[in-house]
Amino acid sequence: MQENHSQKKRGRKRRRRSENSILTGSILLCIITLTAVTICLVMVFQYRAVQQKNTAVMSELEEIRLREAAAYSQDEVDALIESAVEEAKEKTGEEVEKGLLDRIKGFMTSGQGTTEMLRDFYPDEVVVADTGRYYFFPILEELAKNTYNPESFMADGDGVIHYYEEGERISRKGIDVSRYQDKIDWEKVASDEVDYAFIRLGIRGYTEGEILEDETFQRNIEGALKNDIDVGVYFFTQAMSVEEAEEEAEFVIESIAPYKVTYPVVIDVEAVTSTNARSNDLSSEERTKYCIAFCEKVKEAGYTPMIYGNLKTFMLLLDIEELEEYDKWFAYYDETYYFPYDFKIWQYTNKGKVSGIKGDVDLNVSFDAQEYEEEDDDE
Numbered sequence: 543m544q545e546n547h548s549q550k551k552r553g554r555k556r557r558r559r560s561e562n563s564i565l566t567g568s569i570l571l572c573i574i575t576l577t578a579v580t581i582c583l584v585m586v587f588q589y590r591a592v593q594q595k596n597t598a599v600m601s602e603l604e605e606i607r608l609r610e611a612a613a614y615s616q617d618e619v620d621a622l623i624e625s626a627v628e629e630a631k632e633k634t635g636e637e638v639e640k641g642l643l644d645r646i647k648g649f650m651t652s653g654q655g656t657t658e659m660l661r662d663f664y665p666d667e668v669v670v671a672d673t674g675r676y677y678f679f680p681i682l683e684e685l686a687k688n689t690y691n692p693e694s695f696m697a698d699g700d701g702v703i704h705y706y707e708e709g710e711r712i713s714r715k716g717i718d719v720s721r722y723q724d725k726i727d728w729e730k731v732a733s734d735e736v737d738y739a740f741i742r743l744g745i746r747g748y749t750e751g752e753i754l755e756d757e758t759f760q761r762n763i764e765g766a767l768k769n770d771i772d773v774g775v776y777f778f779t780q781a782m783s784v785e786e787a788e789e790e791a792e793f794v795i796e797s798i799a800p801y802k803v804t805y806p807v808v809i810d811v812e813a814v815t816s817t818n819a820r821s822n823d824l825s826s827e828e829r830t831k832y833c834i835a836f837c838e839k840v841k842e843a844g845y846t847p848m849i850y851g852n853l854k855t856f857m858l859l860l861d862i863e864e865l866e867e868y869d870k871w872f873a874y875y876d877e878t879y880y881f882p883y884d885f886k887i888w889q890y891t892n893k894g895k896v897s898g899i900k901g902d903v904d905l906n907v908s909f910d911a912q913e914y915e916e917e918d919d920d921e
Contacts, residue, residue: 730898774805
């Protein structure tokens with residue numbers, strides 16, 4: 543009896559579980575069906591909405607097209623474009639041609655040459671004329687520029703150029719000398735208001751490569767110092783290797799050791815006109831490397847290194863990008879200079895006249911009267 547009762551009881555439980563399963567399945571099926579119907583309805587509504595938007599957009603575009611077609615036919619548009627192009631071409635061509643011819647005529651009638659004209663036409667480039675060719679170098683933004691005001695240069699009655707700021711002269715008058723000036727009366731030089739002098743210490747021969755001291759070096763440096771003229775020195779290089787450049791620097795450092803040299807120690811880098819000069823075939827990369835070697839030796843010895851050169855030196859012979867950290871002494875013989883980059887001293891003539899010196903002498907202007915004096919005081 544108990545077993546039959548248990549079996550009946552288990553049978554009722556199975557029936558309830560089966561009924562519950564059927565009910566749950568029906569509910570899930572209804573939910574899925576409702577979800578599917580809802581999604582379909584949403585998609586239908588979205589499709590109809592998109593269709594309506596597309597229809598509206600197409601209608602607007604058609605209206606615009608019809609309005610434009612009514613305003614300008616294709617022939618009218620073509621005619622207007624052709625007329626505008628021809629008018630602009632004729633007007634611009636005439637103005638440009640006339641302006642160009644007027645500028646060329648102005649340069650020719652003023653006595654200025656082709657180089658000056660090209661520099662005016664290409665203000666964003668450095669134009670260098672050399673051996674019948676013209677070289678164009680874009681002005682590099684990353685290099686420091688000089689900030690001198692051209693209107694602040696003033697020449698006195700003797701042709702000596704000074705630099706002024708707010709009505710006050712801030713420049714110093716300088717000369718550079720060698721054996722070509724022969725015997726100099728340094729007392730008279732000092733009386734002519736010369737503030738500093740660069741003395742040529744020596745050269746390296748451009749054929750044999752021998753280092754030679756300038757025969758007037760000792761006499762000139764002692765005469766200048768005796769008369770309270772500040773002194774720097776320069777050496778004409780013909781180095782063909784880093785070792786030779788360092789040898790030149792060491793020769794200079796040893797030679798100036800007994801003297802009070804407060805102005806820079808300069809490496810003179812120039813092209814030699816002789817066809818058999820030992821340095822003629824050097825690349826700008828090589829010259830730059832040797833120049834740096836010289837300057838670093840000078841710096842190690844406690845002096846201020848400087849590079850002397852003209853426009854050809856800095857734009858053709860050397861890689862100026864690699865020489866940013868060194869002071870520059872720029873030679874350019876004119877009433878104003880042509881060089882965008884920073885420099886400390888400008889050699890503006892080789893035809894200067896100074897008391898105590900027979901014949902011509904190079905004249906220089908440095909723009910900060912205190913710069914090297916302060917360096918000397920610090921020492």
